[in-house]
Amino acid sequence: MISKRYKIADKVIEVSSIYEDVHEYCKDYVTNEQSDFSVTITPEDIALEKQKSDSEYAYEGLPLPNFSDELLEETAVYRKIAEIMPGYDTFVFHGSVIAVDGVGYLFTAKSGTGKSTHTRLWREYFGNRAVMVNDDKPMLKITDSGVIAYGTPYNGKHRLGTNIAVPLKAICILTRGGENSIVRIDKSEAYPMLVQQVYRPQNSMQLMKTLDLVDTMAESVKLYQLGCNMKIEAAKIAFEGMQ
Template structure:
């Protein structure tokens, strides 16, 4: 099955085995000409299965069993991420919320509460706050700044929109008894930035990714937020990044 989808301002022609890939991306369907093409194979699905099983074992978790169609969805996004590096765009693990049309990205180790925190922002700021992508946004990095894009791959709760916003700040979340936010340097943030960005196996693309992460860190505000997941944490974070 073949269709075209406009994701992060570039059109991907996707040739998949299962139709679920296309159901997942339906909100991004376009008839514009393709900038690049992606084809998935059984070996791509096998790779995603082996990777998932390996990660579960490393973390000491029960091995999860996924359908082939779900694994193909992961394979497609991996291929999209690899292609978009050529267009100065990277996949980043985090939750992006926009307030008055300006984006803020929250990132942390899994289980820290990124989605919970952006939910608090929506409660605190009401209609002013819009979810862009709750899991794996795409970030386009240029001399004019950073643009965060919604994508079909927006987390298990499917929170996000087919929109783009200028990214103002990246905030690293940690758990704390009392809410507090401080600016951090590129050096202080660099390890988590590299952990959360998609890192390609290809050496040339990896070098470009490193350069894009450097440029990203220089283009937005960087903060560390200690928060207790009370709604006051949203107030502390939003005011601290103004």
């Protein structure tokens, strides 16, 4: 086994893996601090990940994938970490977080809507004022003073992210539209998408805790819906609308 420690969302995790690839993937988060918890991957974990991926592809009527054991192990590590983090008031959320002047904005939507494209527009519009926090699976921590968004190693196929933490000001549900427009929405309007996009643990107690955290988050940050045509002015309209 290969063991190293990583600091993700202010928690130190000791990861013991069969393959080295996991540690290359997480190298930007390595630390020598004392661990808060540990995860260990077994051949059975890798076999379970293969079974899950095969089932998902079969359900969609797609050819079965041929993922390597190394890639499946990376997914197994991610899943084990995501299962534990709600115990620390933290959860994984599927979305793209970008920070402007040190303040975070999270964009979420159904797959293929254009989250990554939209945050790219922000980087083009704001230049050095904008920093990509995480382009796929940020972690969000609920605190008494608000929500903190963290970069994680799980930052999408283009590996866009930074090992930083920023206060989260707003969550914006992205939709495609001919015109750029942004409106404030309430918790009841946003909640179905928020629950859909959060990582939902298999453990029932951790799942209940996660749903409680999402509920608190929806009351702690401003919520918006953005119709976006993916032109550069969409970034200006979205940013100004969330101020």
